[in-house]
Amino acid sequence: MTAVTAIAAFFAWAGAAAIVLADGRRGLAVGVGLVALGFTALTWADGAWLKGAFLLAGGALCAIELLRRGAQDWGLMPPGSTPRLILASVGAILALWFAASLTTGPDAPLRFACVAVLGLAAGRVLQGNAGASVLSASAALAIALASASALAPSDPGFAPYLIGGVIAGGASLLPVAEPSGA
């Protein structure tokens, strides 16, 4: 089980890294899909099947919508993306330090995945200008925040997972309003 959760946490980080590194819709869809898959596996490993299903459904809907609409390209690591590559790597190292060294106790893979995805998705929202990349990062944020509720001392119930899944799925359906007059 430990190996499975470790791999799931790595998937979540890899997904967030893809969202940071990609400008094209295919790359972003793969990123959101990996984030959803990673957190779903972490949730299922805890025996919470329904909660995981909410996250998977939200992430899958977002990824499918990204693939259905707009220009289909990967846009992975376009020229000038060295700072983003450094962000993805440093984010992983810091998250690993937080989850495995600074903090103690069980759920280290979940802590790693949450910190890594929160940091990288927030970085992408701050840095991105295109609607698709910002919405993909928001979907990843929603999934990570919902999953982080499992670290609460008491059972958070299904609500954070349901809301997180709805937001992740709904983010890709939002019309990206172009700037207009008052």
Place this chain on the structure above:
Amino acid sequence: MEPELAIALPAAGAILTVFLKASPRLALLLGSIAGALAVAAIVVAAPGVASDQLGVMLSISAMSRALLLAAAGALGLVVAFAPSGAGRVALLTWGLAGFAGMAAIAAAPSLDIVIVLTLGIALLHAALAGRRSLAARLRAPALAVALVGAGLLFARAEGPPMLARFAAVGLAAGLVAVLGLLPYIHEFDPEEVTAASPIAWLAFLGPILGVVIVTRARDLVPTAAAAFGAVLIGLGLLNILWGSLASWLTEKGTSAWHYSFMADWGLVLCAFGIQVSDGQAAAVLILFGLLLNRLPLYLWSRRSMRESIQTDRPINLLAAAMLAGSAPFAGFAARILLLRGATQLYWPLALVIGVGLLLWLPPSLRLGRSLGAPHGRQAVGVGIALAAGAAIGLYPQPILSLAGL
């Protein structure tokens, strides 16, 4: 059942008004009824008593209930006394949608749900047609959500005691980021419609979010309560100084109002940071003033600012006095309570805040003039806002009792 109704009714009202856009009177009537029923549900709700009709424990605290009622009052004022030509149905639609979100935030059983809901609201707000890009509008709220989320992770992790302090910093930073205060000021376009602008976060959604995050953060990091309070006071003083000076010196009238909201929030942050009962009472009164006085006056002054009309009539001076927090308005009582609380904590802090309060006068005179010469429905609205401000200032106890203070 009341918390569920407080969320569902305004949401249903917002949806109804969208579908009935073609017949504005019917839309206004049905939307207003839904809003009024939601207010009734909030009034009837017993503070702190949980309801579990949907499998989620929902309860509204006394302070949140008081602020929800103030927000409903502000929405009612703004819609009922909107200037002619303003889209009242659109105002009601977005107001009810925001109110549903605020009720959900107030009733949410945990901070986890609060921040996920905040992200959802931020996405919907960013999707509104406005002058800024989606990325520009989503940037600060998304950062805020990530910061509060990181604060939660730090607070819950087992490890060295400094984690609690990191958590306190994350939670406070997230709070100011979602509100759009210094150092995370939201990009502001003076020409943008109010519903899509950062004012919606500062003056409508902000009060309930602020109260919920601050009260829950205190429970979450009790060992770092002093650090949390200190960060809030530091950020509060920064915003008092920057907000009031910028409101005075900035060129555009709309930007001056934006900065004045920030300055008021500086006071609220200081009041929350003080953590004695007088501080909490001051925070509630300032937030009431923000919702019932400053927000409606801002909306009513937008037209005269567009037409570059400035007047020096008695009503402008009265509005300026209210905005400056002078007697007998609510801001005065709030400032007295704040100074008393600050003196109890550390008297030099009261001195600094007292000097900061002097900075309210020049920008308030400017903002009062920018109201122009209100007439008709708008004049009635200004009169009601002034009367409400004076009533709360002269006898604030009912408001404080409503907030459980």
